[in-house]
Amino acid sequence: MPYIPLKESLPGITGLLDYRQDTALPIRQLTQILLRGASTLTEGERELIATVVSYGNECAFCSAAHTAAANILLGDTVISEQVKLHPDSAPVSDKMKALLTIARAVQKSGKLVTPAMVESAKRQGATDMELHDTVLIAALFSLYNRYVDGLASVTPAEPAFYERLGHILKEKGYMPSPDRYAGL
Amino acid sequence: MPHIDLPEGYPGIRSLFMFSPETAKPLNDLVQTLLHDPTTSTLTPGERELIATYTSSLNHCKYCASTHGAIAKYQLGGNEALVKDVISDPSKAPVSPKLRALLIIAAQVQEDGKKVKTEDVANARQQGATDKEIHDTVLIAAAFCMYNRYVDGLATWAPDDPGIYDAIGKQRASEGYLTKPFKV
Numbered sequence: 001m002p003y004i005p006l007k008e009s010l011p012g013i014t015g016l017l018d019y020r021q022d023t024a025l026p027i028r029q030l031t032q033i034l035l036r037g038a039s040t041l042t043e044g045e046r047e048l049i050a051t052v053v054s055y056g057n058e059c060a061f062c063s064a065a066h067t068a069a070a071n072i073l074l075g076d077t078v079i080s081e082q083v084k085l086h087p088d089s090a091p092v093s094d095k096m097k098a099l100l101t102i103a104r105a106v107q108k109s110g111k112l113v114t115p116a117m118v119e120s121a122k123r124q125g126a127t128d129m130e131l132h133d134t135v136l137i138a139a140l141f142s143l144y145n146r147y148v149d150g151l152a153s154v155t156p157a158e159p160a161f162y163e164r165l166g167h168i169l170k171e172k173g174y175m176p177s178p179d180r181y182a183g184l
Numbered sequence: 185m186p187h188i189d190l191p192e193g194y195p196g197i198r199s200l201f202m203f204s205p206e207t208a209k210p211l212n213d214l215v216q217t218l219l220h221d222p223t224t225s226t227l228t229p230g231e232r233e234l235i236a237t238y239t240s241s242l243n244h245c246k247y248c249a250s251t252h253g254a255i256a257k258y259q260l261g262g263n264e265a266l267v268k269d270v271i272s273d274p275s276k277a278p279v280s281p282k283l284r285a286l287l288i289i290a291a292q293v294q295e296d297g298k299k300v301k302t303e304d305v306a307n308a309r310q311q312g313a314t315d316k317e318i319h320d321t322v323l324i325a326a327a328f329c330m331y332n333r334y335v336d337g338l339a340t341w342a343p344d345d346p347g348i349y350d351a352i353g354k355q356r357a358s359e360g361y362l363t364k365p366f367k368v
Contacts, residue, residue, distance in 0.1 A: 003300070003302070003305045003315075004315040004319050005315060016319075020316075020319060020323070022217050022224060023214060023217050023218055023323060025210075025213070026209075026210035026211070026213035026214040026217070027210070029209070029210040029213075030207060030214070033210070034207065037206070057296070057297075058296075058298070059297070102337075105337075106333050106337040109243065109244075109333070109336070110243075110245070110334070110335065110336025110338075111244065111336045113187065113337045113338075113339070115187065115339075118187040118188075128189055128203075129204075131188050132188055132200070132203065132338065135333070135334060135337040139330040139331070139332075139333035139334040139337060140330055142326075142329045142330055142333055143327055143330035144326075145297060146297040146322070146325065146326035146329055147297070147323055147326045148297065149296070149297025149298045149300075150289075150292070150293040150297035150298075150300045150322040150325070151300075151318075151319065151322050152300070152302075
């Protein structure tokens, strides 16, 4: 049960973003820019970064939600499982492998990102902006994961819930709207 | 040396704000609402800055801990000793029992959201903390797990000169977070 009164119809992060909307707005805007804005990384690639960080933080709600979003955007359910379980042999580009290594370091601590990790990503073609966005996405999900688990928000057990949420994240992105969770 | 090419003369997150103005906007809007605006929380700006400072110190983020420590000092009427006491041991610092209980929750969030237990929340409530104050504490600690990772994950410049942090602290305590950073 959540530590504070949240709407029962809005589990996980959805209820928290509803509880305090003045702080939710910049958090949503930042997420929209990073995961759906103009970028040389695809939306699916950026959702994979969110997924590995949430998985590393063992945040069941965020991990399931962003796995679903990544699967829908990539049209594939194997890639997300592979990057979580076997990142070295996952079927993603060498550049993505290097960026996901950096994201996993950031998940633990920003200080664990080494010049060698950054050099390796640059060698595989990563730009400064892609490195910046990878670090900030990983940092942002370090916020989300703690927000969701720190207030003991509800984690639905039903896999179909995350499928429905994944479709909302693909079709509506991250900005608020009155009927945003109507299909949840 | 920073991992990416950042403008010179701006320390810490300020260099990242100059590098990526688009993401800087919601990142600054978030702290303006969460920490600075006196009308958005029943915790004082000084108390909120202490939570931010303590979280940053636990993450060993020198730039953020020094900057928010200086902002906290100015928000608390120049009480630098209190800031130092909170950083070194909140259980012995001369703060209210409520803030002490909230700082315990912040430390748990810093480690992992799942470390926050029912009894810690009950203890904070017993000391007079409201649902909203518990929420705000968790979100401030979670947000600084993001800011700290952003700042350290890209190896930004953390000056050694305490005068720089003092000048930033003075600026932010009086102006809030929405004005331009100055060049150092």
